[in-house]
Amino acid sequence: MEVFIILTVAIATYLTRLLPFLLKDRIDFERWGNFLSSSSTAIISSLFVTSFVGAQREPKDLPVGIVSLLIVTLTFLRWRNLGLSIISGILMYFFISLALN
Amino acid sequence: MIRKGVIYGIPIALGYFPVAVTFGLMALARGMNETDVVLASMLIFAGSAQFALATLIDYPLNATLIPIILNLRHLIYGCIVSRRVEVKKPFLTAFGLTDEVFALSFKGDDERFIWGLALIAYIAWVFGTVVGVLGGSIIISNEVLYRSLVFAFPALFFVLLLSNRDWISAFIGAFVSLMLMALGYPSIGILISGLFTPFVVRWLSWRSS
Incomplete structure (x- = not known):
């Protein structure tokens, strides 16, 4: 079945x-x-x-996501590189979450 | 051009992998056998539909109909891609046209670019499912790593919006989607927003002229 x-x-x-x-x-x-x-x-x-x-499971996730999106935006506006922007956002999300934990 | 697609598709693969691991684990927990779980990822290749299928697997009619309804939004994707790209091998191109591949397809103007995107996305999706089936609990138990990788999706869509600049459509689409999400229909919200927004934009421009 x-x-x-x-x-x-x-x-x-x-x-x-x-x-x-x-x-x-x-x-x-x-x-x-x-x-x-x-x-x-x-x-x-x-x-x-x-x-x-x-992706927002707890209230503290929202600022982490917003700050990471800010980094994505700044990286994209500076270098216009899609992959670089996303990877910098992932790294920022990772390090902030790590620091908050 | 395929190579360019593969390179551009790396962020998709980064996001797909942990989600596919989760799918593998979740489907096993729902009682599906290992072969069927991997078969689902190999043949369906549609995240939300597969999660719905695995969740409803005890109710065959719902497990069949709900994923199909969720995927109706793909009808619009094909229309939009057909308008931009000359598709010579539709049977191949259509298979890999997921949400994320569709969104990134705007970065290229060749069918082979879409193949490259779909190829790396597909490998990550199937490989992630296999890892999940074989015991991916170690990966998803690291919540920080898991959620950071999944952040690749909103980051990807956000960058695409930044380079698109049709703010009115983006705002209305987001609003419609948020409303339907609040009502508990996130996937249907994507379809409704794609159908509804152009009419609102047209009405606004007619009203202002």
């Missing part, structure tokens, strides 16, 4: 990712350009909110 459930979910997940590619010729992207652009920003923003808020 477990294998059947896994296979069904796997096929359905794959189809939700694949169908838009197969049906792209039937979608007028020029007409939907502004919609999709705004939609993609909103989705990324939602992903940020859910991942950030979801």
Whole structure:
């Protein structure tokens, strides 16, 4: 039964990712350009909110997260390097949490 | 270009690994057998859907339907990627289009870049699950390390927002998402925010003109 459930979910997940590619010729992207652009920003923003808020287990986590995001921002504004910004944020989060523990 | 995708995907892998370890441990604790847990990560490759599946595994109908509903947001991802990138091998590209791969796909304009992102993300996800199944409790028992690695996700999305600069869409999307999160529907909130926000933005611009 477990294998059947896994296979069904796997096929359905794959189809939700694949169908838009197969049906792209039937979608007028020029007409939907502004919609999709705004939609993609909103989705990324939602992903940020859910991942950030979801990580807050205790009140003390919020300032740790905010300070780490500040470092991410400053690093990104200085070097414009995505990987470097994220890794500096992870390190900041790690060291602050370590210090608070 | 695949190599560039792999390099850009390192932050995704850093975030995926501890979450996958947790999935492996949690699914075992829910009574799934080792082979099925790894099979789920290999075939589904969708974090929230897999956690929902493992949580509901005792209720087959819910365990099948809820993960599928959670993944409906991927329909929008494919539409957006199709608009930006010429996709020649949709059957391959579609498989790895997770939330994080989709978000980072904006950093490249080639299908192979997406393959690179998906490849390193997939390796981290499956490897993390195997580690979880084999006894990853040591890794996730270090809470500071675990949570620091998982911080890679909000950091990644935040940097993408910084370089995007469509603040109105970002703000409305965040607001909608927060509301639905407060009501207990975080994954559905992502889908609703992606569908709802463009209409609000359009209404605001129509009102101001």
